[in-house]
Amino acid sequence: MSSNNHEGVQKFVFDSIAIFGPEPEEISREATLESLDVDSLDLVELGQLVEEKYGVRLQPQDFEDVSTVGDAVDVIATKVQ
């Protein structure tokens, strides 16, 4: 399975968010970043993890309209593919 497809990106994002503190079972596409206590610094770190994994640089404004984990996955998957 290519890790660059949507499913691979989603798994990567879920695993990355787990590093920031939430319990893995709390992380779902529908979960809001706020409910998971994922803050802007976490998103900066997520951006760096994405860049290291996929070679794609994200900008802070890419996350402007992101409120759920699914939103973040979709933004990143679009950039990666």
Add this chain to the structure above:
Amino acid sequence: MRGSDLPQSEGEKGGGVGAKGLTEASEGGCALVTGASRGIGAETARLLAQDGWTVGVNCRADTDGAGEVVRQITEAGGKALMVKGDVSESSDVDSIFEQLEQSVGPVRVLVNNAGTRDDMLAISLGDDAWLKVIETNLSAAFRTTRRALMPMVRGRWGRIVNVASIVGMRANPGQANYAASKAGLIGFTKTVAAEVARRNVTVNAVAPGFIRTAMTSDVGEELLRAIPARRAGAPGDVAACIRFLVTPAAGYITGATIPIDGGLSA
């Protein structure tokens, strides 16, 4: 980890200033002290090296002074290297960090000490004198901090100490540019501290009063009468506080500004 699962602080673990805690922090990483060829920066570099840090001794132009600091550290059994560059230039900041990362490891301790003065009453102060002091004392600290933060955040450990001044907290006619730069540094310290506290990265400032260094050699003795301690401080007085702030034991102190002034700001 949430709320009730908060990790123990390094103090709670009983690490104190314990050698184990400091060794773990310093292993594979280094400390960078800007403007370390003399004065407070040089003494800070020496004390950090005593505590086991490999120290990047930065200078802009005084390679003789920085070289002497490196020599003293290595003769005393410590590790240090000179990293030359002007921290008010972004390109130099990048090359300083790259040099340290490639030769030692990530910068885990950053002491923003580089500073300058160009005194004049505000009514007569030129643009060049204003900008020079702001760029060296404030903007440089921003650039080095920005560069240092991601490895510290990713590494879940970091110490940043900004050398401000009591002039950033109280008036001193003739130093509007210096005062603005140091007051700015204090505000910068608080906000960055709040941004990265969750990652076990602390950001603090020290605010020296009248300290006997080359930079205060022209300051008159009449100032001593205003100091409750009735004496000037020494670079070691400031360096000792910085040394404490970068230890694991100081892990719950962040966003603070600590005056080191013999009671002048009391």
